[in-house]
Amino acid sequence: MPVVEITHREEFAASHRLHNPALSDEENRRIFGICNNLHGHGHSYELEVSVRGPVPGRTGMVMNLLELGRILRERVIADLDHKNLDLDVPWLAGRITTAENLAIAIWERLEPVLGAHEGCRMHRIRLYESTKNRVEYCGPAS
């Protein structure tokens, strides 16, 4: 069976502050620059999840893209949209909310669900923080 990669994209609006409480204020400013602003800032994030799997003749689909969208909205977007990433999201607690760490945490939250779809495996999380900056994570094995 041919193997195809499918990708679904959603948006969320959130605020955060880059700050490591284990470091001094001066070190935080040096490392995180304007992203360390005391009262925080925010982004309209764009989030993409990619799944790879075989295409059975019976359905012609790796999995239904609308179903992939539903899982993404229920497991991730509902928790992040119109929220403060540092204070409102239990599964981000204790992490510096850089784009890199967000991508890793979102992978960990989706992989158990999407990896259980027959024959599929989760392939990539891509997260846009703005039109200029994005990150990608392909899991611990990559």
Next chain:
Amino acid sequence: MPVVEITHREEFAASHRLHNPALSDEENRRIFGICNNLHGHGHSYELEVSVRGPVPGRTGMVMNLLELGRILRERVIADLDHKNLDLDVPWLAGRITTAENLAIAIWERLEPVLGAHEGCRMHRIRLYESTKNRVEYCGPAS
């Protein structure tokens, strides 16, 4: 002389919370919904400023678009980017930071400078809060 409209666009990343302290918590939740989230949220805003004016033969320009960009960055973006709109911006103090109020405040901040350019008048502020939502303000006379 022909009259042309020129527009420059910039982005900024900011956080805010929609909340009117004169109202009860319940009324705030009813009016502002998820935008009233206690710890705030954020957006990648896109901001456009439009100026109209005659095109002199000597320059072929209403005004230099790179100069318009410089004014926008110095007078507005520098104050808003990577900031909390409710707490970090003196010229927004006391305003509920809806997209509508932001557009009005940005107009008031730019008009004295841009309206002073020879023959020009400021025409419009357009502010995108996300790819789905935007507002426009054309000044008090419109």
Next chain:
Amino acid sequence: MPVVEITHREEFAASHRLHNPALSDEENRRIFGICNNLHGHGHSYELEVSVRGPVPGRTGMVMNLLELGRILRERVIADLDHKNLDLDVPWLAGRITTAENLAIAIWERLEPVLGAHEGCRMHRIRLYESTKNRVEYCGPAS
């Protein structure tokens, strides 16, 4: 009170065929070209609705943009998305489903609801048929 214009955007995926049953097949082909293809074709439409109104100090909003989105999805998108515009939509029956006629029909469907919001008036329907082609309708008085 300052007057501001707010705009919300949604997408829908639909099929249609441009064909006037009162004309001959040859005339239909001449007028509508490839859009007259017997078995139809389709588009990912982008639809924008704009409302103008005063901004009261109590809310700082013309109306809640999320509420405007809800009305647009319930009154329009739910009827058009993943549908055949010629066969599946009662309020388009008897109309040639050009972008122009779609914009007019969507205006007529939304104006009674949006024009009833206190102090507001509906200002514009903008409909993108593709990244290259769009239409705008500002109502019968424009």
Next chain:
Amino acid sequence: MPVVEITHREEFAASHRLHNPALSDEENRRIFGICNNLHGHGHSYELEVSVRGPVPGRTGMVMNLLELGRILRERVIADLDHKNLDLDVPWLAGRITTAENLAIAIWERLEPVLGAHEGCRMHRIRLYESTKNRVEYCGPAS
């Protein structure tokens, strides 16, 4: 010689219905959801083809991107644009026209032509069904 990947993008507007005639109506509704709508629906598809190859010093090009565009338009877009994918395209006959199957069929249609270019090999078909959903196919060997 350095190896570079080049990509060309085109759009097409088409209608389709997801339906497997070997299954019951109920199963079709369960599997394909709103995409099974009896009279079909449509999309503005974006299609990308990627080719990899060495860059000779004489031309500085893997192959001319304008030539790649011409091949894509002649071999694929001309057959799909403003068409019903289920009824109008001989080389899609008998396939459920999911994005996955479209990508595979387009690969099979282009690979014999593009793989014959000196030193090149076709690398990827990417197909956007909307701004939210896309698929990628990298051939049977991938």
Next chain:
Amino acid sequence: MPVVEITHREEFAASHRLHNPALSDEENRRIFGICNNLHGHGHSYELEVSVRGPVPGRTGMVMNLLELGRILRERVIADLDHKNLDLDVPWLAGRITTAENLAIAIWERLEPVLGAHEGCRMHRIRLYESTKNRVEYCGPAS
């Protein structure tokens, strides 16, 4: 009959240099800045033309958008795409090729053709020089 505005968009890739030969080199540098670079620079321009007119019941169209696109490509894009705007375009000779002057010249080139369509009038030329900068011209009467 309802009046609707239709808009078609095309792209072209061109080079130019902003320079007024009647001024000194120093004045040119002061007025045009980096756009005065001796060997020129270039842009991927996006050009939109808007036409307004009544929508007859027989066609449901102001004019066929594909026909509007054909006129735009034949009368304007064919002359500007992959050209040097200062040296290769007879109808731009003697003009400083600012975005403002380009928009005016394109209006003058299209208006005699598009204004002759029954009941239509040309409404606007919008020209994007980049994602950040654009101009609009609505004709001498505006």
Next chain:
Amino acid sequence: MPVVEITHREEFAASHRLHNPALSDEENRRIFGICNNLHGHGHSYELEVSVRGPVPGRTGMVMNLLELGRILRERVIADLDHKNLDLDVPWLAGRITTAENLAIAIWERLEPVLGAHEGCRMHRIRLYESTKNRVEYCGPAS
């Protein structure tokens, strides 16, 4: 430590002409087509640079994306923006300025700087010449 890929995007506006002086005028026209236009043409290029590396717990970042942007602007954009690629850029001298050759030259210019960041390696240069055409280069080892 998890490995993540980060990408920063910038734009530049430049002119060029595709022409190999070692070939006849006729051969140049045959190979490069409209891109061989005597007086050149131009593009609004979009340039992306991707870096891969581990994410230390102390910073949560591969490297600061704003720092990656600064390096890209200082080492590449400052030399290319509002320039003629054939005449104004010492490190492009002697190269046919195709998108392929630009991507290779930009890789060579950035790799010594970005590959020196602790634990990082440069992964990809992606260059858009227009919305339709792009190239990617992943280095000599790929």
